Amino acid sequence: MTGIFYGSTTGSTEAVAQDIAKQLGIADADVHNVADASADETDKYDLLVLGSPTWGNGDLQDDWYRFLDRLKTRDLTGRKVALFGCGDSGSYPDTFCDAVGLLYEELQPTGCIFVGSYEPVGYDVTDSLVCADGRFVGLAIDESAPDKTEERVAAWCRLLRTEE
Numbered sequence: 001m002t003g004i005f006y007g008s009t010t011g012s013t014e015a016v017a018q019d020i021a022k023q024l025g026i027a028d029a030d031v032h033n034v035a036d037a038s039a040d041e042t043d044k045y046d047l048l049v050l051g052s053p054t055w056g057n058g059d060l061q062d063d064w065y066r067f068l069d070r071l072k073t074r075d076l077t078g079r080k081v082a083l084f085g086c087g088d089s090g091s092y093p094d095t096f097c098d099a100v101g102l103l104y105e106e107l108q109p110t111g112c113i114f115v116g117s118y119e120p121v122g123y124d125v126t127d128s129l130v131c132a133d134g135r136f137v138g139l140a141i142d143e144s145a146p147d148k149t150e151e152r153v154a155a156w157c158r159l160l161r162t163e164e
């Protein structure tokens with residue numbers, strides 16, 4: 001079973017979360033805004049799809065801090081985690097989608113298995129925290145390339161289906 005947990009200040013990441021849910025056939029009840037969710041609710045899912053846009057200067061979306069603190073205390077050994085987020089490579093090239101990289105770093109000690117990484121073909125910026133060893137650790141949606149969003153989400157959902 002798959003659950004999506006996202007934070008979103010101005011709605012972009014929420015829209016991407018809903019698109020992912022639609023493409024993966026995830027019910028509304030399994031799509032959670034971290035502002036209202038409890039970390040206990042992650043327990044029932046084998047695959048957690050976690051989304052945060054990047055705010056400030058390379059920061060997580062505000063609602064993520066409290067939720068992440070609690071999530072980090074849970075034993076995620078062997079559970080699959082896929083990450084996604086929105087950012088803006090035009091205005092914030094040095095911190096493009098850093099929040100995705102921050103979630104990746106912060107959740108490593110939990111023993112989870114990350115899925116959904118890919119080679120960043122077609123991106124202008126590839127050297128922020130979202131990138132590790134030449135791969136994006138999760139889906140990076142770029143406000144500066146809105147025409148690519150639909151296909152990026154679709155391609156990533158196809159990838160997740162092979163790694164579920």
Ligand SMILES: Cc1cc2nc3c(=O)[nH]c(=O)nc-3n(C[C@H](O)[C@H](O)[C@H](O)COP(=O)(O)O)c2cc1C
Pocket residue numbers: 007008009010011012013014053054055056057058059061086087088089092095096097098143
């Ligand atoms: C004040 C401000 C700071 C931002 N900082 C970053 C940043 O450091 N890196 C980045 O990739 N995008 C940054 N962005 C772009 C947002 O991540 C982008 O607008 C995103 O779509 C917002 O997602 P949301 O609507 O789900 O909150 C920033 C936007 C604003 C307005």
